[in-house]
Amino acid sequence: MSTTTITVTGENPYDISIGRGILDRVSAALAPGVRKVLVVHPPTLAARAAELRDRLLADVSEGPREVLLAEVPDAEQGKRVEVAAFCWQVMGQADFTRTDAVIGYGGGAVTDLAGFVAATWLRGIQVVHVPTTVLGLVDASVGGKTGINTAEGKNLVGAFWAPRAVIGDLDELASLSPNEATAGFAEVVKAGFIWAPEILDIVEADPSRAVDTTTPEFRRAIELAIDMKAQVVSSDFREAGQREILNYGHTLGHAIEHAERYRWRHGAAISVGMLYAAELSRLAGRLSDASAERHRTVLESLGLPTSYRAGAWQQLLATMQRDKKSRGGMLRFILLDDIAKPTVLQAPDESLLFAAYQEVGE
Numbered sequence: 001m002s003t004t005t006i007t008v009t010g011e012n013p014y015d016i017s018i019g020r021g022i023l024d025r026v027s028a029a030l031a032p033g034v035r036k037v038l039v040v041h042p043p044t045l046a047a048r049a050a051e052l053r054d055r056l057l058a059d060v061s062e063g064p065r066e067v068l069l070a071e072v073p074d075a076e077q078g079k080r081v082e083v084a085a086f087c088w089q090v091m092g093q094a095d096f097t098r099t100d101a102v103i104g105y106g107g108g109a110v111t112d113l114a115g116f117v118a119a120t121w122l123r124g125i126q127v128v129h130v131p132t133t134v135l136g137l138v139d140a141s142v143g144g145k146t147g148i149n150t151a152e153g154k155n156l157v158g159a160f161w162a163p164r165a166v167i168g169d170l171d172e173l174a175s176l177s178p179n180e181a182t183a184g185f186a187e188v189v190k191a192g193f194i195w196a197p198e199i200l201d202i203v204e205a206d207p208s209r210a211v212d213t214t215t216p217e218f219r220r221a222i223e224l225a226i227d228m229k230a231q232v233v234s235s236d237f238r239e240a241g242q243r244e245i246l247n248y249g250h251t252l253g254h255a256i257e258h259a260e261r262y263r264w265r266h267g268a269a270i271s272v273g274m275l276y277a278a279e280l281s282r283l284a285g286r287l288s289d290a291s292a293e294r295h296r297t298v299l300e301s302l303g304l305p306t307s308y309r310a311g312a313w314q315q316l317l318a319t320m321q322r323d324k325k326s327r328g329g330m331l332r333f334i335l336l337d338d339i340a341k342p343t344v345l346q347a348p349d350e351s352l353l354f355a356a357y358q359e360v361g362e
Helices: 025-029 043-058 081-093 108-123 134-140 178-194 198-205 216-235 242-247 250-259 266-283 289-301 310-322 350-357
Strands: 004-008 014-019 036-041 066-071 101-106 126-131 145-150 153-160 165-169 332-338 341-346
Touching (some): 004 216, 025 126, 036 043, 036 081, 036 108, 043 066, 043 101, 081 108, 081 145, 101 108, 108 126, 108 145, 108 153, 126 134, 134 178, 178 198, 178 289, 178 332, 198 216, 216 242, 242 250, 250 266, 250 332
Parallel strands (some): 014 165, 101 126
Antiparallel strands (some): 145 153
């Protein structure tokens, strides 16, 4: 099958390659002159990371390389400053220079961490992302946002650092459980709500085929979501304008993740957050009842959650007020005027926020 290339333009352009059996592109994606590479990976991919290391070592077109593996905790547990410090230690002991590279091989948490490590080592060295989850492929690896978590919230420490390339080998998703694939697909659905309604049509036609990583429907939805994000971040790398629409569902979603101490999958939390945003849009007089209900129908057809604890509102509100998306202490929400017509609501009345939460509280 052919490879699709989607280009992120702007000050630091790069290509996102999507296809099957394309891991051989990782070595070619590195800049000439790279002699040392750190492959950051989770424990579950230790064997596969070793195979990737062997591929990198076998390519001697640019001369011999030293390839080191850095195994980090899985999921959000890996996005801690102590883990970043471990990676810096490995690089320091191996004398990594500004012409060397980091590869993020894993899910979204791994690419977030690897990007942050690359952005901060010697004030920035190149990074190539090889996402192995749906979430990592369509969201975390694209756009140049990197970050780690603190006790106060998610991604509060980070940097904007564009990758040199993203290699999206769909064969790497084959081992995902149905639950993992579906949770990651929440970010794909988000793209459908804010930009590409064709994604919603694909889900409504056959939810099971939409999330089956082997189907043409899945690949089409993935490519639509990536193309959406590439267009948005190309015009707004540092989230000064249009890129803010990518936060649809994330204000409440991140607060739920924090309340659950990141035991909930990101996509599950964002699913609840998107329905909340839709209900907030409806109560604000911006979104029709039918479009708000379409959120619930699409999300539930995929088996994604659409409710959270009713008694958690005050805790969630306090977390949202600390969120990095707030400005000057004022909450900001991405809402919809219609499907694929995102807008911003700033400093909404707390009674309106609470009323919308009643639609998702259980």
